[in-house]
Amino acid sequence: MKAGTENRTVEVPKNKPELIKAIDVLKTERNAVILAHYYQDNDIQDIADFVGDSLELSRKAEKTNADVIVFSGVHFMAETAKILNPEKTVLIPDLDAGCNLADDCNSDDFAKFRAKYPNHYVVSYINCSAEVKAQSNLICTSSNAVDLIRKIPENIQLIFAPDQNLGRWVQNQSGRKLTLWPGSCQVHENFSEEALLKLIMEYPKAEVLAHPECQQNLLDLADFIGSTSKLLARSDESSADSFIVLTEPGILHQMKKKQPSKKFLEVPGIDGCSCNACPYMRLNTLEKIYLSLLNMKPEIIIDEKIRNKAIAPIKLMLKMSK
Ligand code: 13P
Numbered sequence: 001m002k003a004g005t006e007n008r009t010v011e012v013p014k015n016k017p018e019l020i021k022a023i024d025v026l027k028t029e030r031n032a033v034i035l036a037h038y039y040q041d042n043d044i045q046d047i048a049d050f051v052g053d054s055l056e057l058s059r060k061a062e063k064t065n066a067d068v069i070v071f072s073g074v075h076f077m078a079e080t081a082k083i084l085n086p087e088k089t090v091l092i093p094d095l096d097a098g099c100n101l102a103d104d105c106n107s108d109d110f111a112k113f114r115a116k117y118p119n120h121y122v123v124s125y126i127n128c129s130a131e132v133k134a135q136s137n138l139i140c141t142s143s144n145a146v147d148l149i150r151k152i153p154e155n156i157q158l159i160f161a162p163d164q165n166l167g168r169w170v171q172n173q174s175g176r177k178l179t180l181w182p183g184s185c186q187v188h189e190n191f192s193e194e195a196l197l198k199l200i201m202e203y204p205k206a207e208v209l210a211h212p213e214c215q216q217n218l219l220d221l222a223d224f225i226g227s228t229s230k231l232l233a234r235s236d237e238s239s240a241d242s243f244i245v246l247t248e249p250g251i252l253h254q255m256k257k258k259q260p261s262k263k264f265l266e267v268p269g270i271d272g273c274s275c276n277a278c279p280y281m282r283l284n285t286l287e288k289i290y291l292s293l294l295n296m297k298p299e300i301i302i303d304e305k306i307r308n309k310a311i312a313p314i315k316l317m318l319k320m321s322k
Pocket residue numbers: 052053054055127141142143185211213226227228229
C-alpha cells in the first residue's frame with residue numbers, strides 16, 4: 001500500500017539513534033528526501049540527504065526524483081521547492097518556521113512600493129514570500145546576487161528587495177544603483193560591533209568572515225564576505241587557522257567538520273546574548289521531521305495562480321546562474 005496522509009498515532013522514539021532509524025524507515029517508505037539549510041541544528045544536518053545554502057537547495061529541489069521533499073529550513077525555502085515541484089509533496093517540519101525578512105515584506109505593500117517605480121526591473125532576494133516572488137522579474141540568493149545584477153543591461157533601472165544590507169553590498173560590488181526595499185534580517189542585524197572588535201583584538205590573526213545580510217559597519221571589518229556556502233569554502237581553503245564568523249552559528253558545524261583543527265568563533269549579540277541562532281530555523285527538530293514524515297504534514301500549499309507567476313523569476317535565476 002502506498003503511504004498516505006493518514007494521521008498515525010505512534011509514539012515518537014525517545015532516544016536519538018531510534019528516532020534517526022525511524023526517520024530513515026519512513027523516508028524509504030515515502031520515497032522522501034530531506035533537504036536542510038546550514039542554519040539547522042547539527043543533528044538535522046547530520047541526517048539530511050543534502051545540506052546547503054539557499055541556491056544549492058533550490059537546485060537540489062529542482063532536480064530531485066523523490067516524491068516527497070522534507071524541507072528543513074524556513075517557509076520561503078520550502079515554498080520555493082514547492083513552486084518548482086507542484087506535483088511533489090513538500091513538507092516543512094514546523095509551519096511556524098518563517099523569516100522576519102520575508103514576513104516584513106508584505107505583498108500589498110510591495111505592490112505599492114513597485115508602483116512608485118513603474119519602469120524598474122524587480123530583483124528579489126529568495127528570502128521573500130511566493131506572492132512577492134510573483135511580483136518580481138528575477139530572484140537571486142546571497143550566493144549569486146552580484147553576478148546576476150552584473151548581467152542586467154546597464155540602462156535598466158533596478159529595484160532590490162527585501163534585504164537592504166545585502167542590497168547595499170550588491171550595489172557596492174556591482175557599481176549598479178539599486179532602489180532598496182527597507183528590510184533586514186533580525187539575526188544578522190544583531191551582531192555587536194563592540195564584541196567583534198574585542199574578538200579581533202584578542203585573535204589578531206583570525207580571518208573575519210561575514211554574511212552580506214550584516215550591517216555595513218560590520219561588513220567594513222570583514223576580510224571575506226559571502227553566502228553561507230562561500231564562507232564555508234573560504235574557511236576550508238584559507239591558510240588562516242582561526243575565524244570569527246558573522247552569520248548564524250549553524251554553519252560552524254560544517255566548518256568544524258571540514259577543518260577540525262581550526263578555531264571558529266561566534267560573535268555575541270548586541271546585548272551580550274548568544275542569540276544569533278535564527279529563532280525560525282531552530283524551530284525544526286528531529287522529532288518534528290519524524291512526525292512530518294509520519295503524518296505527511298505540515299504540507300506547503302500554494303495558490304496555483306501565484307505559483308505560475310512565481311516560477312518564472314526562479315527559473316530565470318537558475319538558468320542565469322548555471
Ligand atoms: P544563504 O543564501 O547563505 O543560504 O542565506 C540564507 C539566509 O537566510 C541567510 O540569513
